[in-house]
Amino acid sequence: MSAAASRPAFPFTALVGQAALQRALLLAAIDPAIGGVLVSGPRGTAKSTAARALAALLPEGAFVTLPLGASEDKLIGTLDLEAALRESAVRFAPGLLARAHGGVLYVDEVNLLPDVLVDVLLDAATSGINTVERDGISHTHEARFVLVGTMNPEEGELRPQLLDRFGVMVELATPYDAAERQRIVKARLAFDADPQAFGAAHEAEQRALALRIAAARGVLDGLVWSDAVHERAARHSIEAAVDGLRADLVMLRAARALAAFEGADAVSPDHVDQVADGVLAHRRRAPPQRPDAPSRAPPSAERDRTHAEANAGADADWGELPPEPVAAAQVKGVIPLPAKKR
Template sequence: MEHIQQQYPFTAIVGQTRMKLALILNVINPRLGGVLIRGEKGTAKSTTVRALAGLVPNLNVVNLPVSATEDRVVGALDIEHAIKTGEKKFEPGLLAAADGHILYIDEINLLDDHIVDVLLDAAAMGVNTVEREGISYSHPSRFILVGTMNPEEGDLRPQLLDRFGLSVEIGGERDVQERAQVIRRRMDYERDPGAFVKQYALEQEQMLNQILQARNRLDQVRIPDDMLELAASIGIALEVEGHRSDITLIKTAATLAAWHGQETVNPAHMQEAAYLVLPHRMRRKPFEEAGGMEQKLQGVLNSAGSVQAR
């Protein structure tokens, strides 16, 4: 309990609003499919994810290091137990520990291919079935997948990319005032964590309440038919393959509506959701300007919006 108290408060993190929003949406609706955070080192990615776990009770962050071996990830036979007592016991791996929690993979683009394989397999069904090295075992493994990557160090396999519900692009804070603020808070926190955390206690509680309310409201959020149509036409216009993006788009828009305290999904929610759901799913053509994608997205939303208005 002690260390949770000392966790850097989520509400004390300066800026990075998109990343924070994406994480919050996943806590409200754990079926969104997680967040892929793309950006350089030193942009408070890990801090933010850990802080989120500090904000929400009973939510842990299970770290999957890039060097993890397969048996640590999926689980294995507890050999010590077997030899000492003569009983077979399954030693759960990270996929078991992450059930109902956040599975956090830093530098996910550097993960070994065969680890990605088993991860994809478990993520597909929400169940980890282990059939290896004398063990036959199956347990639920539904987790919020949070990955970080520096795009300059290589891409993710399309299949893994598609598993992520949302993605955000983050950069260092450019505003001098805000940068100073980041440092000031960090120093304050390090000087006296206890006092610092206390200072944000109220804000933390408020945010948690807001999350809980949104979660309660989520089931009542109404999704008009024309919004379903908008989701599908966005998918078609942007040539996004498969249906996961359409469905995630709608679910994200509904979660956003719940978060904003609204009862019905509207085009503004769809637009906000599109920026979280689509960028990592669009196939960029070679030598295409990065901005081209944003423009295209905006264009489709605009034209779809005008169709809606009619």
């Protein structure tokens, strides 16, 4: 085993200035059916460090990286068709989805992947199942993993259809607070100097967090959503003018995962409020509103109303513009006309 492979991951509990990302990753670890976490931000904001740190908390501890040039077969696996015909048995060669089962599948620069691979990734992340079909022969296996996709907005965006299928999005930015930058750098330098000692200093916190994740997974299915919780999720989605109903479903799952992580007896509207921003960040089509602000109609309704008001009135001509005052200037060499007598 190489030194890089044996090197421990940076402790999840030692991450600095990554509260939103940490919570999103924990919720996805508790309920992978949330659909994966999309992390947007510039280089050097610890995206891969956080993903590796999460994998170290999970029982299997698998951390699988999908390279940009990977083929579909490398991702989903392959079937030996000759063996199937000769021996009437399915021989399956596992792909990256099978290797990531129970752990984290990390995709750097997911916005640069072919759409077909992103579709496969998101399908498996949400369903927890991978199916390989070739010439009428199929093989299905479990593929429950936490999908973490990262992207740098400067290098291109994901299509809206693919964006919507990611469960939660976290937008990172370069920290410009001097004290926070010092804490981040000091922690990283201490880890690089002696990874084993640094990990040992956080071992108790890591163990407690791993047990907390396992406990939350155990009670997840026992928590139900009340009508008040459903209504709160619906209101958030309506105010954000999202397309479809996926935001409501993800918001409810994320709120339930948060309630399980906190050890709550039931999911509350407050849990919905806490996860709403991450669920709506990449789906929102209307600006966020203050809690006391009146509800606003979706953009399409606003356009229809504005158009109707602009064209109201029987005497209005189509395309007519209101008169605007124009300053008059005297032109030299032109004799003014005498005023008309009344």
